Amino acid sequence: MAGIELMSSAFNDSAPIPPRYTLDGENLSPPLTWSRAPAGTEELVLMCEDPDAPSGTFLHWLVTGIDPDSDGVATGQVPPGGTPHRNGMGDEGWDGPRPPVGDPAHRYFFRLFALPEPVRFPERASADEVHRALGRRQLASGTLIGLHQR
Secondary structure, eight states, X not given: OEEOOEEOSSOOTTEEOOXXXXXXXXXXXXXXXXXXXOXXXXXXXXXXXXXXXXXXXXXXXXXXXXXXXXXXXXXXXXOTTOEEXXXXXXOBSOOOOOOOTTOOOEXXXXXXXXXXXXXXXXXXXXXXXXXXXXXXXXXXXEEEXXXXXX
């Protein structure tokens, strides 16, 4: 499977996420940029998940239908052509990090998937359901990890 380079101008890979992108701050989705999707891509899917959440992997953001010719998303915006879904908090779109006070830093995996065809998800999909639905359908993917601790 090919790779997509996923980056943010707000934080580096495996570095702290600035407070403005968390629920303790302005709760804005961070700016992201990505490299070109491979030929045959019909849709990009973006998600952010916290595998360190006390109740299991927590979905913070899921956006489907992203234009495969796009190369990023600005702060607080929905990616071009994208449709935001309900996250683990029950809200549509982005809800930023807010791990329990005193926990070690949680890891937030931003993942972008290039797909050869659109994929449908349950109305309120969990991170595990997203991964199962994507299965081996991915043409390429990219990951950026941010950290947050309270």
